[in-house]
Amino acid sequence: MVKKSIIKENAYYDSVTLMLISSEVNAMEGVENAAVMMGTDQNKDLMYDSGLIDDKDLEHINANHMVIGVLAQSEEIADQVIEKVNMSLDQKKTSTAGGAVRTKTASSAVNKLGTANMTIISVPGRFAKNEAMRAMDLGLNVLLFSDNVSLEEEIELKKVAVEKQLLLMGPDCGTAIINGVSLGFANKVARGHVGIVAAAGTGLQEASVIVDRYGAGISQALGTGGRDLKKEVGGMMMLMGIEALIEDDETKVILIVSKPAAKEVMDQVIDKLMETSKPKVLCILGGERQTSKENGVYYAETLEDAGIIAARLSQGKEDITTYFSKDKSEIESIVYNESAKFKSNQNYLRGLYAGGTLTYESMLVARDIIGETYSNTPLKSSLLLTDVKNSVKNTVLDMGDDEFTNGRPHPMIDTRLRVERIKKEVMDEEVAVILLDCVIGYGANEDPAGDLAKVVKEAKNLAQNEGRHISFVASVCGTEKDIQVRMAQENKLKEAGVIVMDSNAQAARLAALIVNRGAMLESLSWEVN
Structure with a gap:
C-alpha cells in the first residue's frame, strides 16, 4: 500500500467542490481511500484517523492549506489520483457548467x-x-x-x-420555498395553502414534507435563521414573514416552527398572529405544553403533529395528533425483540444527526423516556459535551453544527464524517441503539441512505463478531417526488437492518423505548391514523 499527501498553501476551494472531487478519485480503480480537504482541525483529524496523513503533517497544516491525501495500491495509481485532483481543480477555475452566467x-x-x-x-x-x-x-x-x-x-x-x-x-438559513421554488436544502412538495415561517431549517423541511404526505401543500415557506427569536434580534424576520403570509391570498393556514424563544419576542409573534382570522399552528419545540385552540391557535409538540394539524386544517378537517403510525402490538414486538438481544451493559443511545432541529426534537422526545442526553447542542448547559469527539452515556450529536462544518460540507451533503462516527460509536460496548436522520431533497447528497446502509452493515457485522447486537433506528425526511425518492431511501436502510419510522419524532421515541427495554410501554397510548 502506498500513502501520499500533498499540502498546498493558500489554495482555497469551497468544501462542496472538494467533496465532489474526493468522491471522483475514490471511485478510481486501485484507490483504497482518498480525500481532498481544507486543513481545518476537524478535517485534519478525519484525514489522520483515516490514515491519509501522518503525525508530522499535522503540525504543518492549517485552515489556509488544501490537503490531498491518498492510499493506493501502487505509486503509479497514487500519482494518477493527484494528477486527477489537479486537473479537476483547474477545470473548476474556468468552467461555466450548465450554461450558468459567470x-x-x-x-x-x-x-x-x-x-x-x-x-x-x-x-x-x-x-x-x-x-x-x-x-x-x-x-x-x-x-x-x-x-x-x-x-x-x-x-x-x-x-x-x-x-x-x-x-x-x-x-x-438553509431552507426556504418561495412561490414553489425550493431554495437551499428543501424538498419537492406540492403547492397548497399552508404557509410556514421557521427559525429552524430541518424543522421547516420535516413539517413541509409531513404536510405534503397528508395530501396538502405549501404556499410559502420562509426561513429566518435560528437566532431570530432571541431577545437581541427581536424576531424581526419572523414578524415580517408572518405579515407576508397574512397578506398572501394563497395562504389559508399559518404554521410557525421554532425552538424556545424569548418571552417578549414570542408575545410579539402571538400578537402579530392575532391580526388574522386564518388558523394558526404553533410548534415551539421545548416550549410550554399548551392545548388551547382559542382564537384559532393550535399548539403542536412535535414537527410531525404540526405538519398533520396544518395539513388537515388547510383541507377543512379536524386537527389530529399521532404517537406512532404502527399499532401497539407491532411497536411492542420491535422493542422487546431488539432489547432482548442486548448484553446487560448495553444501556445507551447515540444519536448522530445531520439536521439541527431534528437533533433538538429527538432529545426532547427521548427525555420523557430515558432522561437527559448529552450533546454539542444540549437542552441544558450542564449537558454540554466537553469533547465532541467522545460521547458520554446517552449522547445526541448535531453534526451539522459549526464545529463540525467549518471547512467541510454540511453532513446532508457529505456523509463521510457521520460514517466515521458510526464506526467509532459501535466500538463502545455500552451502546445499545444508534439513532439517525436521513435528509433528502434539493441540495442534499444524491444517495445518503446508500452511504449509511453500507456502514450500518459493517457495524452490525463487527458487533455481531464480538457477540453484541446494535439496533439502528432512523427516519427519512423527504418526499416521493424528491430526486432521491423517499421510499427508495427507506428500503436501502431497511435492507441494511435499520428500523425505519415515519417521522423523526417516532424514530426518537422508538429508539428511547428500545434503550429502556420497554419499561414505559404500558403507560403509553397513541392514536393510529
Missing part, C-alpha cells in the same frame, strides 16, 4: 439577469455581512446560507432589511 459581482449579475429579486449568499462568515449589504442595496431579498456570522452583524443586517422591506433569511 460574473464577479452581484451588481453585474443583476444587470445581466434584469429581473432578479432574490439572491442566495454562501460565503465564509467573515465576508457574509458585506455581501448581504451589497445585495440589499441592489434591492434583492437574501437567503443567507453562511454560518459563523456574529449576532451583532445579524442584527445590523436585519435592521437594514426591515427598513428596506426586504427578506433577510439567515444567517445560517
